[in-house]
Amino acid sequence: MARDKTLIIGNWKMNLGVHDSSLYLHKLAKVVKIHRNVEVVIAPTILALQTLSVQVNLRQIKLAAQNFYYRDHGAYTGEVSATMLRGIVQYVLVGHSERRHVFHESDKDIRAKVQAAIRNDIRPILCVGETAGEKAADETKDVLFDQLIGGLANVTSEELEKIVIAYEPVWAIGTGKNALPPDVTFAIQAIRSQLKHLYGAKAAANIQVLYGGSVTADSAAAYLELPDVDGLLIGGASLDAHIFSGIIEKAYTIKK
Numbered sequence: 001m002a003r004d005k006t007l008i009i010g011n012w013k014m015n016l017g018v019h020d021s022s023l024y025l026h027k028l029a030k031v032v033k034i035h036r037n038v039e040v041v042i043a044p045t046i047l048a049l050q051t052l053s054v055q056v057n058l059r060q061i062k063l064a065a066q067n068f069y070y071r072d073h074g075a076y077t078g079e080v081s082a083t084m085l086r087g088i089v090q091y092v093l094v095g096h097s098e099r100r101h102v103f104h105e106s107d108k109d110i111r112a113k114v115q116a117a118i119r120n121d122i123r124p125i126l127c128v129g130e131t132a133g134e135k136a137a138d139e140t141k142d143v144l145f146d147q148l149i150g151g152l153a154n155v156t157s158e159e160l161e162k163i164v165i166a167y168e169p170v171w172a173i174g175t176g177k178n179a180l181p182p183d184v185t186f187a188i189q190a191i192r193s194q195l196k197h198l199y200g201a202k203a204a205a206n207i208q209v210l211y212g213g214s215v216t217a218d219s220a221a222a223y224l225e226l227p228d229v230d231g232l233l234i235g236g237a238s239l240d241a242h243i244f245s246g247i248i249e250k251a252y253t254i255k256k
């Protein structure tokens with residue numbers, strides 16, 4: 001997808017069960033307009049995806065899985081594959097900092113997941129970002145480069161078009177300390193410059209790059225107005241349908 005759409009993604013993490021997810025979707029669907037410049041995506045618990053996939057109007061709201069395993073089938077007790085998610089979700093989160101840091105997912109796991117998503121016609125949202133220590137040591141660019149190379153190894157330039165990158169500084173996720181807009185521009189420009197190096201100028205200019213990290217109803221507009229930001233990945237503030245729909249409203253009015 002080209003950069004003509006603003007993506008607004010709500011990551012509910014391990015919150016809202018099946019019933020509450022369904023009620024939330026019902027509320028959100030009443031207020032979300034079908035807008036050709038804005039794509040709204042929600043990532044509920046994996047348990048709710050099947051129910052929500054029947055309930056949702058995909059022209060209005062799309063679904064994402066928060067996690068999956070990179071093999072398609074087999075003896076992997078407890079896991080869910082991208083093959084199983086195919087037809088139920090349109091997006092998957094890959095490399096979210098909570099997966100990297102709490103569950104110790106490596107670049108090798110992350111790249112296998114990117115491949116699995118693409119193989120199953122699901123758009124991966126590859127999350128990258130530095131920790132507070134790495135920021136303090138002025139290593140942001142290096143960390144982003146390593147995570148991009150690690151996650152995108154084996155991805156062709158045609159496949160790159162299906163990928164969304166989310167710049168999510170680890171220190172900003174769930175902390176209330178959102179990144180300053182100039183720092184977001186700096187990081188996203190570094191991401192595009194690395195992608196240019198890897199895939200050429202056209203691919204780098206066309207890829208959608210989002211910001212995520214403690215975005216609120218009050219701070220959303222400042223990011224959406226940045227020319228380099230193509231949307232937002234929102235955790236905490238997406239748990240309230242009223243706040244989340246307020247952010248979506250802002251995206252309607254801030255034209256790409």
Ligand code: PEP
Pocket residue numbers: 011013096168172173174175176212213214215233234235236237
């Ligand atoms: C996230 O979960 O990706 C996220 C950005 O969370 P929060 O908005 O709560 O910081």
